Amino acid sequence: GAVVSQHPSWVICKSGTSVKIECRSLDFQATTMFWYRQFPKQSLMLMATSNEGSKATYEQGVEKDKFLINHASLTLSTLTVTSAHPEDSSFYICSAPLPRDHNEQFFGPGTRLTVL
C-alpha cells in the first residue's frame, strides 16, 4: 500500500526557534496533503490543506504566518512552526489521498513537537 513518511518523528526545541516538519508520499504523487494537530487524548484537528503549486488553505483560527506550509513538489509538503512557543507543543500528523481515489487517505506516523 501507499506510504507517507514524516520527518522528524520527534523534536525538542527552545522557545522562539522555528521547526520544520516534512511530509513525503513515498510511492505516489500527492497534489494535496492535509496537516492535522492532535493534543493529548484529543482528536485530530485539521490545520490546513496543502496544495502543490499553490497556497495552502488554512482552517479558521490557524495562523498562516505561524504555521508556514510549502508544497514544493508532488511528493513533499513541509510545515514550519515559526517562533515556536510551549503552547505549540503537540503531535502533528499529515495525510495524503491517492490521486484517483480521494477516499484512500494515508497518514504519516506523526511528529511530536515539544517546545521548552
Place this chain on the structure above:
Amino acid sequence: AQSVAQPEDQVNVAEGNPLTVKCTYSVSGNPYLFWYVQYPNRGLQFLLKYITGDNLVKGSYGFEAEFNKSQTSFHLKKPSALVSDSALYFCAVRFPFSGNTPLVFGKGTRLSVIA
C-alpha cells in the same frame, strides 16, 4: 453542521469478549465512513470504510462495522477482543463528490482490553 460523534471516551472489555465502539454521524446526504486506529505516538492506521453496497463492512485485524442509515450510525465491532486491540479508535466521515476534502474525525474512543 456536519459532525461525527463518538459518545464513549473509554471502552473496557475483557479479552475474548465481543467489543463495540460506537459512532454516529450528523450529515446530509450519504457520507463515506471510516474507522482508524492509533497506537501510542503513532499515526493513524486504516481499519475499514463504507462507501456503498453491503451495510456490513469487514476490515483489518478482524474488525467489522455496520452502516445503519436509519440510526445514522457506524459502530465498530469485533467478535473476540485481544489485548493487542487496546488503542485509540477514531471514526471519520467524508462527503462524496466533494473533491479533495479532508476527513472529519470524531473525538476518539480509547479501548482497553483486559486479560
